[in-house]
Amino acid sequence: MNIWKTKTPAQIEDAAEHTQLKKNLTAFDLAALGIGSVVGTGIFVATGQGAHLAGPGVLLSFIIAAVTCGFCALTYSELACMFPVAGSTYSYSYVAFGEVIAWIIGWDLMLEYLVAASAVASGWSTTFIGLLKEWGIKLPQALLTPPITMSGGKVVASGGIVDLPAILITLGITWILYIGIRESAKINNIIVGIKVAVIVLFVILGITHVKLSNLTPMMPFGWKGVMAGAAIIFFAYIGFDAVSTAAEETKNPKRDVPLGLMLCLGVVIVLYVTVAFTLTGIVPFKQIDIGNALPAALARIGIRWGGALVATGAIIGMISTLLVTLYGQIRIFMVMARDGLLPPAFAKIHPKHRTPHLCTWITGIATAVIAGLFPLDAIINLCNIGTLFAFVLVSIGVILLRKTQPNVERKFKTPGMPFTPLITVAFCFYLMASLPGVTWIRFGVWLLAGLAIYFAYGARHSKLQKAA
Secondary structure, eight states, rough: OTTOOOHHHHHHHHHHHOOOSSSOOOHHHHHHHHHHHHHHHHIIHHHHHHHHHGGGGGGHHHHHHHHHHHHHHHHHHHHHOOOOOOOHHHHHHHHHTOOOHHHHHHHHHHHHTHHHOOOOOOOHHHHHHHHHHHTOOOOOOOOOOBSSEEEEEEEEEEOOBHHHHHHHHHHHHHHHHOOOOHHHHHHHHHHHHHHHHHHHHHHHHTTTTTTGGGOSOOTTHHHHHHHHHHHHHHHTTTTTTTHTTTGGBBSHHHHHHHHHHHHHEEEEOOOOHHHHHHHHSSSSSSOOOOOOOOHHHHHTOOOOHHHHHHHHHHHHHHHHHHHOOOOOOOHHHHHHHTTSSSSSSGGOOOTTTTTOOOHHHHHHHHHHHHHHHHHHHOOOOOOOHHHHHHHHHHHHHHHHHHHTTTTTSSOOOOTTTTTHHHHHHHHHHHHHHSSSSSHHHHHHHHHHHHHIIIIIIIHHHHHHHHOO
16 A cells, blocks of 8 residues: 555546536636635624734735735646646645645645534524524524533533524525536625625725724734734635636636636735725724624714625625535545545436535535534634645645646646745745644644544545555
């Protein structure tokens, strides 16, 4: 058994050419998928959290996080053009580093997608319940509350039974993904249009009420605060790499994936920076309502109807975030099962809908269970460190493949080699170093658990190992 055995570019190309998935997506669809994932809970929640850590310097935090993601997008684009196959970082790592690293990164991506989807569903439920209360609608508390809660860092009984709204929204999105990617993309495009319009409305309504005095001092907590804000805010950008997981279902992946990534990040950066500027200009950063930042800011200046509209947009917007997050996890599970590292049921394709139907429902139900039984603060996961680790491997992989696979066609080449990926690695490690120490400990435990599963099942059933 050679756990470092790599796939060849020919094997990746063969998987992409003989895929049973429908190739329906365009560059616009990919950009909308990325925006749908990135512009969600991050812009409505992370903006307020980052402002409390960095003050008005949250503007710099967003820019630092955006620059990191921009460099990452350049490296993703080169690899996605070389290997237009589902699986994103997992597939790239299989070619660059070998099977065991590919497994680690696939296991690592579960932090970004599966548990993050549960957090989005739980957050959506909290926002939805709050809006129902505003409308005077009351539901049984036992059906709105998970059975456990966190108190003083300890798990205690809450008296509730289940978070029913979180379960229902997750299963509803799972059904949409089961029907087909074309239908899912259409729904996502509509939702993205709505939430971008709502965010633009917030900026238009709030920009005339900005007080420059609220923006000084710009960095009340110094660069340490700005970087702490960037490390938290990075959560807001998580999900843009979902664009590359859709490469296998794209009409012209070698052109559309890089274009979709750049369109996505361009729109997202403009939206986030303008929202952060408007929010911190309206409300002194110490007075920002973390859980309800944007609607509360408009209510503060007397525009309550605008606040209600933005809150409604947040609820609608989180739906597309949940959809794309689940989609990314399903496709990664599917590819890992296709390689034999997970049970084959995850790779079965529906004869009519051309979607990995069993994998879709297994993933959706698992997400619904986590969202329905655990509180949001207990679900808050290791998304940031897991994603940053994936970005580090992608960046190193681009450099390595330039040396080991120089003859593979590259429709898009990362500019400034090798400095661009090296700068990406430096940015990622800097942000990782800004995360709490306990996050590193939990991340290490998670990776060790993944390795145990790999040696117990994956390595024994790997198609690459059997072929060898």
